[in-house]
Amino acid sequence: MNLDATGGSVLALLGENGAGKSTLVKILAGDYEADAGSIEIAGATHRSLDPVAARRQGIRMIFQELAAAPDLSVAENVMLGQLPSRRGFVSWRAVRSAAAKMLSELGVDLDLAAPVSSLRVAERQVVEIARALLGEARCLILDEPTAALSYLEVERLFAFLQRLRERGVAIIYITHRLDEVARVADRVHVLRDGASVLEGPAGAYGRAELVSAMVGKALGEVQRPAPREHTPATTLLRFEQAACQGAFANLDLEVGDGEVVGLYGRIGSGTAEVAEAAFGVRRLTSGRLEARAGGLGLHGPAQAIQAGIGFLPADRQRDGAFMIRSVAENLSAPSWSRLAAARLFIWSESEAAAYARWHDVLRIRSRNNPKQTIGTLSGGNQQKVLLGRWLESRSRVLVLVEPTRGVDVGARIEIYGSIRRLSEEGVGVLVVTSDHEEVVQLVDRAVVMSRGKITARLDGDEITVERLASAAEGLA
Amino acid sequence: MTDRDRGFSGLLRRLPEASALIVFLIAETIFFSVKSEFFLAWDNWLNILTAISVIGIIAAPGTLLLTAGQFDLSVGSVTAFTAVIMANLALSHDTSLAVAVAVAAAIGVGVINGFLVTVVGVNALITTLGTLAAFRGLSEVIAKGQTVGVEGFETLGTARPVWNIPVPVFVLIAVLIVVWVLMRYTVYGRAMYAIGSNPFAARLVGVRSRRFVFIGFVLSAAACALGGLVLTSQLSVGSPLFGTGMELSVITAIVLGGASLSGGRGSVVGTAVGLMIIGILNNGLTLTGVDPFWQNVARGALLIGAVSFDRLRARIGE
Numbered sequence: 001m002n003l004d005a006t007g008g009s010v011l012a013l014l015g016e017n018g019a020g021k022s023t024l025v026k027i028l029a030g031d032y033e034a035d036a037g038s039i040e041i042a043g044a045t046h047r048s049l050d051p052v053a054a055r056r057q058g059i060r061m062i063f064q065e066l067a068a069a070p071d072l073s074v075a076e077n078v079m080l081g082q083l084p085s086r087r088g089f090v091s092w093r094a095v096r097s098a099a100a101k102m103l104s105e106l107g108v109d110l111d112l113a114a115p116v117s118s119l120r121v122a123e124r125q126v127v128e129i130a131r132a133l134l135g136e137a138r139c140l141i142l143d144e145p146t147a148a149l150s151y152l153e154v155e156r157l158f159a160f161l162q163r164l165r166e167r168g169v170a171i172i173y174i175t176h177r178l179d180e181v182a183r184v185a186d187r188v189h190v191l192r193d194g195a196s197v198l199e200g201p202a203g204a205y206g207r208a209e210l211v212s213a214m215v216g217k218a219l220g221e222v223q224r225p226a227p228r229e230h231t232p233a234t235t236l237l238r239f240e241q242a243a244c245q246g247a248f249a250n251l252d253l254e255v256g257d258g259e260v261v262g263l264y265g266r267i268g269s270g271t272a273e274v275a276e277a278a279f280g281v282r283r284l285t286s287g288r289l290e291a292r293a294g295g296l297g298l299h300g301p302a303q304a305i306q307a308g309i310g311f312l313p314a315d316r317q318r319d320g321a322f323m324i325r326s327v328a329e330n331l332s333a334p335s336w337s338r339l340a341a342a343r344l345f346i347w348s349e350s351e352a353a354a355y356a357r358w359h360d361v362l363r364i365r366s367r368n369n370p371k372q373t374i375g376t377l378s379g380g381n382q383q384k385v386l387l388g389r390w391l392e393s394r395s396r397v398l399v400l401v402e403p404t405r406g407v408d409v410g411a412r413i414e415i416y417g418s419i420r421r422l423s424e425e426g427v428g429v430l431v432v433t434s435d436h437e438e439v440v441q442l443v444d445r446a447v448v449m450s451r452g453k454i455t456a457r458l459d460g461d462e463i464t465v466e467r468l469a470s471a472a473e474g475l476a
Numbered sequence: 477m478t479d480r481d482r483g484f485s486g487l488l489r490r491l492p493e494a495s496a497l498i499v500f501l502i503a504e505t506i507f508f509s510v511k512s513e514f515f516l517a518w519d520n521w522l523n524i525l526t527a528i529s530v531i532g533i534i535a536a537p538g539t540l541l542l543t544a545g546q547f548d549l550s551v552g553s554v555t556a557f558t559a560v561i562m563a564n565l566a567l568s569h570d571t572s573l574a575v576a577v578a579v580a581a582a583i584g585v586g587v588i589n590g591f592l593v594t595v596v597g598v599n600a601l602i603t604t605l606g607t608l609a610a611f612r613g614l615s616e617v618i619a620k621g622q623t624v625g626v627e628g629f630e631t632l633g634t635a636r637p638v639w640n641i642p643v644p645v646f647v648l649i650a651v652l653i654v655v656w657v658l659m660r661y662t663v664y665g666r667a668m669y670a671i672g673s674n675p676f677a678a679r680l681v682g683v684r685s686r687r688f689v690f691i692g693f694v695l696s697a698a699a700c701a702l703g704g705l706v707l708t709s710q711l712s713v714g715s716p717l718f719g720t721g722m723e724l725s726v727i728t729a730i731v732l733g734g735a736s737l738s739g740g741r742g743s744v745v746g747t748a749v750g751l752m753i754i755g756i757l758n759n760g761l762t763l764t765g766v767d768p769f770w771q772n773v774a775r776g777a778l779l780i781g782a783v784s785f786d787r788l789r790a791r792i793g794e
């Protein structure tokens with residue numbers, strides 16, 4: 001396995017989950033040791049690096065999960081780990097001036113005294129980058145930096161990477177979003193099963209080539225699902241002139257039986273809040289929400305589940321899974337009362353039976369042992385278990401938020417297949433996503449939001465990446 | 477069997493969580509039975525079980541709380557509070573009335589703990605640290621600092637219905653079984669594990685977390701009431717000093733039994749083994765003539781040793 005990063009250029013590193021991207025860059029950053037081979041930095045050869053040595057050599061890494069100290073100020077966070085001091089006492093004036101200098105070089109304007117917890121995600125990322133660039137940074141590694149950024153923030157990040165490139169920094173950019181490769185990278189490098197399978201100038205390869213290199217088989221371009229003759233007979237979920245203070249307003253949205261509706265918008269457009277309101281996590285400040293049998297409004301998730309609604313949260317680890325509990329428990333959690341005898345006593349056999357019912361239907365790749373801890377499964381398979389939750393609880397409406405975030409291409413297609421099959425059986429699905437390819441590949445009709453308002457309703461062949469993108473920017 | 481499962485570290489990883497403790501329990505038993513000829517006698521086993529009965533009655537619902545990620549540090553004070561109210565009321569009123577009022581008062585403390593943690597949202601550690609101090613003080617106030625004798629209430633603590641086994645041991649076993657069933661075979665128990673392993677996710681699968689945690693605190697207080705009555709009956713007195721420092725023993729037993737301090741893991745069977753380890757250690761040290769002051773040192777070292785071993789095992793497992 002060989003990898004070259006040249007100063008003043010951006011190298012995009014692609015691959016499915018588990019292809020070896022993270023291991024590779026962690027060897028560079030000194031977290032792991034290579035079994036064989038060497039690392040050459042500016043002419044000097046190293047057998048292995050530890051984190052301190054990697055830092056001294058000018059290698060900096062920005063992790064997916066931002067690791068700032070949230071209660072400390074912006075200035076302290078920028079200078080963290082190398083606070084200027086005199087005789088053991090921190091010189092606060094030097095801290096502020098050095099941090100201010102760094103941030104202005106990067107062309108950003110942040111309040112130095114503000115605690116980092118008060119910043120938006122993109123601003124926190126800038127703080128991380130500023131810290132990383134202190135001293136002699138030769139090589140900057142970014143691991144999926146745009147996963148949590150809004151459209152404008154992504155633009156700002158790209159402009160910012162451009163400036164770093166001009167300063168002669170070598171940038172290694174790990175991403176799942178293929179549309180970003182052409183935008184930002186000079187060269188591209190694809191990994192599969194720990195081996196390098198494609199390498200070359202970024203402009204030379206199209207999307208289809210990159211995908212087939214990643215998964216090892218041709219999956220082709222983004223395609224619409226086969227059109228289906230189906231008119232919903234009943235409305236399962238309906239928002240009428242609904243509003244939620246500071247998130248969305250004047251919202252009319254309905255999901256009927258047997259249809260997959262996409263709610264598309266950039267992060268911060270209000271789509272996430274609509275999803276939460278549909279599941280009773282968030283209360284409407286005005287308007288109506290009707291769930292199933294004409295019931296008005298929802299007070300909390302427990303009621304939503306009783307009304308036949310299932311909910312897949314965007315952040316699987318934080319809001320979805322019980323990571324240290326078994327797959328069977330994770331899958332049967334919302335159905336416990338129904339599985340229990342006299343709504344009270346539950347046997348692990350009935351949980352295991354529930355798991356067995358959905359294991360093959362959802363093509364969960366596991367040891368098929370209901371006692372296996374869910375944390376030991378890959379992201380895609382965890383997501384399948386969490387989807388199984390709502391099949392077991394016989395939900396009539398599914399609200400799926402970012403159902404394939406952090407899921408590799410193969411598992412993604414299986415999840416799409418499951419969702420389509422469910423809708424054919426009469427389940428109404430609302431897919432809330434910020435991934436336009438997901439909308440194109442999955443939904444029957446799409447509703448696009450921008451800044452808390454619906455900007456477009458698209459049907460059938462109108463659903464294209466271009467239409468979605470322009471509507472999401474509020475251009476309708 | 478994969479490569480990872482072979483060899484010594486593989487063996488360690490495949491052991492069930494409680495087995496290391498059981499090995500320790502057996503080693504401890506063998507050690508003291510060699511050191512003291514009285515150790516293995518039936519009467520000595522009854523001494524050990526009687527000595528851990530009150531702590532065990534309280535540790536059982538404590539295990540349930542800890543799997544939901546919650547603590548109850550006020551257990552010792554609630555025990556004393558119950559005993560003092562019972563003893564003082566029994567001076568002038570019917571015993572059954574005194575018992576009823578004392579139990580109701582203890583459950584009232586559980587309601588306060590539960591209310592502060594689930595409705596007001598105060599951290600459980602802080603809440604129960606506060607009630608620990610307040611109700612120890614209130615017990616002193618009610619008893620005016622005095623130990624009060626109780627007559628005609630000996631049966632619960634001292635009767636020995638079969639094989640010379642005292643009633644508190646039966647009470648302990650009954651409480652352990654009830655909580656075991658609760659944790660293993662009820663929706664409530666499942667929900668408590670879920671709350672402890674991920675409170676956000678628990679809410680999103682429809683678990684009514686606040687209600688369930690509230691019930692957990694009430695159950696803990698009810699167990700303290702039972703423990704307080706057993707102590708009062710055993711000693712024929714109610715004292716405001718009952719259960720001083722008991723929270724340490726209770727938490728030691730639970731954590732020795734494999735419960736995670738951050739919630740989501742734990743079992744009553746583990747706690748029962750943890751209780752036995754503590755009981756045998758205290759008893760064995762007494763029998764072999766070790767200065768009682770050393771017993772606290774031994775218990776502290778045991779707690780740290782057991783948890784360190786567990787951490788090492790987890791790291792090998794990674």
